[in-house]
Amino acid sequence: MRLEAITWDRLTDTLADRLLGLEPKDGAPWPRVAFDGAPAARPGELARRVGEALRVRGRPSLVVGTEGFLRPASLRLEYGHEDVEAYYSGWFDTGALWREVFGPLEADGTGRVLPDLWDPRADRATRTPYVQLPPGALLLLHGPLLLGHWFPFDLTVHLHLSPGALRRRTPAEEQWTLPAFERYATETDPTSAADVVIRTDDPRHPAWTG
Template sequence: MCQHDGVRVQPVTPDGAVEHVVERVLATDGTVRVLVDGHPSTGTAAFADATVAPLRAAGRPVARVAVRDFLRARSVRLESGRRDPDALLDAWIDVEALNREVLTSVVRRGRWLPGLRDPDTGRSTRAAYEDAPRGTVVVLDGTLALRRGLDVDLTVHLALTVAAETRATPLDDAWQLAAYGRYRREVQPERRADVVVRVDHPDRPALVLR
C-alpha cells in the first residue's frame, strides 16, 4: 500500500475490488441503491454483474439495471446533433425516469422497471415491473452518471488517468473526450464517489482509500 497527500492506494485483485463493494452493501440493512460509474472501457457493466451472485448468495434480492436503458428519447438527447459533448454530459440520461421507475420506486412502491427505452432504436422496451422486497439491492451501471441527481445510496467510480482514458476512446468517439474532461473538472468523480477503484491496468486494480 502506498500513501500520498492523505490518499492510500491499495492494490487488489479484480475479485477483491468487487468483494469490497459487496461488503459495503451488506453492512447496510434495507434497500440499497448502488451506482457503478466509469468510462465505457472500464467495464462498469461487468463489474456490476460481478456483484450480483455474491449479493444473492448473502440472501439479498438484486435488481440489475443499466443507465443505457433509461436514456432520454433520441429526439431530445440528439437535438444538438449526434456529437455534442455538452449534451452527452447534461442531456442524455433520463434522470427523472430512472428515479421514478427504479431508484425511488423500489423504496416507495416496492417495484422496479428493468428498462424504459431501447438505447439504439429509442422505442419502448415494454418491460414489466418486477417486485422489490425489502432488502433489495439495486445495482446500476453507467457512464458520466455521478452527481446527475440519481437517487442512490452508494457510488462506485472506476477511474482512469487522462492518458489511459484517451487511449481507450476509439477515434470515432474522440468527440466524447470533451465531455469526460468537463466531468472530471466539474464533478470530480474520484473525490465524490464512495468507492474509487483505479483500473488503468484492469488485471491489477487498486482501491483508493481516504
C-alpha cells in the same frame, strides 16, 4: 489519494460483503448503490459481478444500466450525433430514472422498479416488465456521469481512468465524448465525491481506496 492493489475477485467479494451491511440513509428498505465510470472503465461489468456475489450470499439485487434510460434519438441527437453538451446533460433520461427507479425505492415506495425503458437501437420503448424488489434487495445502478444528478445513493463506487488511459481505451467512434468526462472531472470531481474509488488504468490490475 492512497490506493492499494487488489484483484477483481477479491474486490468483488469485498464489495459484496460491505453491501450486506449497507443501511439506506433515508430509512428506505432498499439500499441504492452507484457504479460510476466511463464506458471504457466497464462499470456494468463490476456491477454484475457484485450482483452475482450477492446472490451467492443469499441477498437479492437488481442491476440496472443507464443505457436503458437513454432519451429518444429525436431529443438525444437534436444537435447532432457528437454534441458534447447533449451527452453531458441531456443524453440520459434522468427524469425517468427518478420516476421508474429511485421513486419506487424511497421510504414510502412500492419497490416496483422498471429495469429499462428505451431501446436506443430500435429507438422505441423496451416494454420490459416491472420487477418487484423485496425489502432488503439492493439496486446496483451503473453508467457514466452518475454523481452529478443528486441521485440518493447510499454508497457510490467510481471506476477511475486517467485521461491518457481513458483516451486509449475509448473506441475511435466514441472519442468525441472525452470532453464531457474532462468536464465531469472538473465540476463533479468523482474521485473525491465517491465513497470507493477504483483505478482501472490497467484492466488486469485494479487498485482501490479500500
